[in-house]
Amino acid sequence: MNIKEIAKKSEVSITTVSRVLNNPEMVSEETKNRVLTVIEELNYTPNWFARNLQNSKTNLIGMLVPDMLEASNMEMAKGVEKIARSKKNSVILCDTDFDKNTELEYINTLIDRKIDGLILASSQIDEKDAIKLKEREVPFVLIGKSAFCQQENIVYTNYDTAAEEAVDYLIKTGRKRIALILTQYPVLDSQEKLEGYKRALHKNMMKVDLDIIFKTGNNIEGGFEAASKLLESKEVPDAFFIATDTMAFGAIERIKQSGLTPDKLAVIGFDDLPAGAVMEPKLTTVTKPSYRMGLTAARLLFDIIEEPDLNKEAQAIMLQSRLKIRKSCGNKERLKEIW
Amino acid sequence: MNIKEIAKKSEVSITTVSRVLNNPEMVSEETKNRVLTVIEELNYTPNWFARNLQNSKTNLIGMLVPDMLEASNMEMAKGVEKIARSKKNSVILCDTDFDKNTELEYINTLIDRKIDGLILASSQIDEKDAIKLKEREVPFVLIGKSAFCQQENIVYTNYDTAAEEAVDYLIKTGRKRIALILTQYPVLDSQEKLEGYKRALHKNMMKVDLDIIFKTGNNIEGGFEAASKLLESKEVPDAFFIATDTMAFGAIERIKQSGLTPDKLAVIGFDDLPAGAVMEPKLTTVTKPSYRMGLTAARLLFDIIEEPDLNKEAQAIMLQSRLKIRKSCGNKERLKEIW
DNA sequence: CTGAAAGCGCTAACAC
DNA sequence: GTGTTAGCGCTTTCAG
Numbered sequence: 001m002n003i004k005e006i007a008k009k010s011e012v013s014i015t016t017v018s019r020v021l022n023n024p025e026m027v028s029e030e031t032k033n034r035v036l037t038v039i040e041e042l043n044y045t046p047n048w049f050a051r052n053l054q055n056s057k058t059n060l061i062g063m064l065v066p067d068m069l070e071a072s073n074m075e076m077a078k079g080v081e082k083i084a085r086s087k088k089n090s091v092i093l094c095d096t097d098f099d100k101n102t103e104l105e106y107i108n109t110l111i112d113r114k115i116d117g118l119i120l121a122s123s124q125i126d127e128k129d130a131i132k133l134k135e136r137e138v139p140f141v142l143i144g145k146s147a148f149c150q151q152e153n154i155v156y157t158n159y160d161t162a163a164e165e166a167v168d169y170l171i172k173t174g175r176k177r178i179a180l181i182l183t184q185y186p187v188l189d190s191q192e193k194l195e196g197y198k199r200a201l202h203k204n205m206m207k208v209d210l211d212i213i214f215k216t217g218n219n220i221e222g223g224f225e226a227a228s229k230l231l232e233s234k235e236v237p238d239a240f241f242i243a244t245d246t247m248a249f250g251a252i253e254r255i256k257q258s259g260l261t262p263d264k265l266a267v268i269g270f271d272d273l274p275a276g277a278v279m280e281p282k283l284t285t286v287t288k289p290s291y292r293m294g295l296t297a298a299r300l301l302f303d304i305i306e307e308p309d310l311n312k313e314a315q316a317i318m319l320q321s322r323l324k325i326r327k328s329c330g331n332k333e334r335l336k337e338i339w
Numbered sequence: 340m341n342i343k344e345i346a347k348k349s350e351v352s353i354t355t356v357s358r359v360l361n362n363p364e365m366v367s368e369e370t371k372n373r374v375l376t377v378i379e380e381l382n383y384t385p386n387w388f389a390r391n392l393q394n395s396k397t398n399l400i401g402m403l404v405p406d407m408l409e410a411s412n413m414e415m416a417k418g419v420e421k422i423a424r425s426k427k428n429s430v431i432l433c434d435t436d437f438d439k440n441t442e443l444e445y446i447n448t449l450i451d452r453k454i455d456g457l458i459l460a461s462s463q464i465d466e467k468d469a470i471k472l473k474e475r476e477v478p479f480v481l482i483g484k485s486a487f488c489q490q491e492n493i494v495y496t497n498y499d500t501a502a503e504e505a506v507d508y509l510i511k512t513g514r515k516r517i518a519l520i521l522t523q524y525p526v527l528d529s530q531e532k533l534e535g536y537k538r539a540l541h542k543n544m545m546k547v548d549l550d551i552i553f554k555t556g557n558n559i560e561g562g563f564e565a566a567s568k569l570l571e572s573k574e575v576p577d578a579f580f581i582a583t584d585t586m587a588f589g590a591i592e593r594i595k596q597s598g599l600t601p602d603k604l605a606v607i608g609f610d611d612l613p614a615g616a617v618m619e620p621k622l623t624t625v626t627k628p629s630y631r632m633g634l635t636a637a638r639l640l641f642d643i644i645e646e647p648d649l650n651k652e653a654q655a656i657m658l659q660s661r662l663k664i665r666k667s668c669g670n671k672e673r674l675k676e677i678w
Numbered sequence: 679c680t681g682a683a684a685g686c687g688c689t690a691a692c693a694c
Numbered sequence: 695g696t697g698t699t700a701g702c703g704c705t706t707t708c709a710g
Contacts, residue, residue, distance in 0.1 A: 002687055013697045018689060028695060045451050049392040050687035053702045068417050074407045081434055093432040095420055109429060112384050220613050249617045274559050275614040278588045341703055352681045357705060367679060389703030392686045
């Protein structure tokens, strides 16, 4: 089924059919209706490739995330999709599984597919890769800082200062020995949280003890095991700052088994997963604007796609993360802040 | 950058360049190397549209889910993507937001984009829509039963018998009044769970009481509110069977506030979210093979795409869900079964 | 082993 | 308002 057949059946030229589809105002009512009827009848849709062979706009954008099972990634994806849809675009979503080669491979595949733009969440690409990307002239936006975030379009959140705020809060409420549990993945998010942690300690004249900084799998078991090791160490910490709520769930389970309560051992997570508001004790955490980051990144991307000239200057947009205090910090004095 | 330029620079015809790319064995080593060097140098990739204008295979499949934030949907998506990637395909993932019109709209967009196949999770399309789909000659596979699952390719799990098993277990362990909390979404999953619930009651000579069957939002608050109403009713149930773990989390929170313990009020959820294994009490639930359903559906789809003739007969593949007993049922007699 | 040339289905100048 | 025609970038006969 192609434009030619429609033209024949409606007894017009293919140009007219094309016009009915693309510039209906140029065609007389009568002809238009005749053509439309035939189109309807034959259930015709124009061939997308032939069309795009000229346009070379695909209305397709790509989005890479390290893990589709992480709720915050999917909130971003949902934000991206919402904008994409309003622009009549579709999103190819790819899961890089935290692997840089997989990421680069996907980027190539997507560019070969002539996507109009690319959104990279927690990307591992470096400056060299970015230069290549630019040579290929594919607009792209990063979500979350990257190894080379200097001069790129990027939407990020303050992992570092949010972490700093969290640790600072622990110190202000009297905690003396604060352990840090990070994910073992090679994304920069971890790095930033570590920096925030260190800054808070330094600011408060406490020293960083590598014995109580752990990296583990970003899952419940990982948190459980890290907590185990910390609880069995000589000098048991009186607070855990944990880089993801998921790991925090495991840690809290282990802590409960040990009989310790929040006033003896405080826990702060990161991500604000819904389950954290339901567990016992409710988890203090850092809430980050994932959905809005997705929306913002997609808007920025489409701005660039639609008006490349107006958007030559790279933009860095920061959306705020903030501490959400609940009972897992066990701080009686500031009960009013409890959410 | 196009094939013509490559041809010119390598001093061969465009045909030869095309052959280097598609049938390298037909070209002499020398010419091939020369062309490849130029391709490398100029960073050329063939235009995907021009290519597909002939093939009309896009290596692109679509997948529709009702909600990208639901973990089980994303496990399916991850399974689908894994297979797609091994077949050098990409996946366009769309979130229908439980809306049938959105679903149909996406289906149309995707078909216009000439995707090679379609996977529909918890679809709301009816027989008429399916017929239209077939007219368009797009292979598709359903995940989860659908309103018209008679003669379609489908991968599903036994929501009904799994629900029946769960309720049966509650009855066998002495529960007399079992409430049911369902999601309010119009997907068939709910319907099936309801049927299983009814079957278990009938089998055990108990009658269905509509006063203790609720539909609510599939989130923590929804579960919380439904539990509230049930706890405030005249005849408080001694068990809740809840169609999703997410709602169960909210319900358990509410139950804890009321001071009731699992021996007085048992709870069974559905989905086996990781957080259920960490909360107090650990949640008895039904675990379903989401990831494997994704893998299986994708494999089936590619079988159909690759060998349409061998796969004219629709297949229905069932993967088993099963009850996972934990403490939220508070059944002391069968403690060994506790996971 | 290589090349010329005919399309794939559509859009957009350019005529009428 | 409508039609003719020349491509878009590639693959694929068909000749050599």
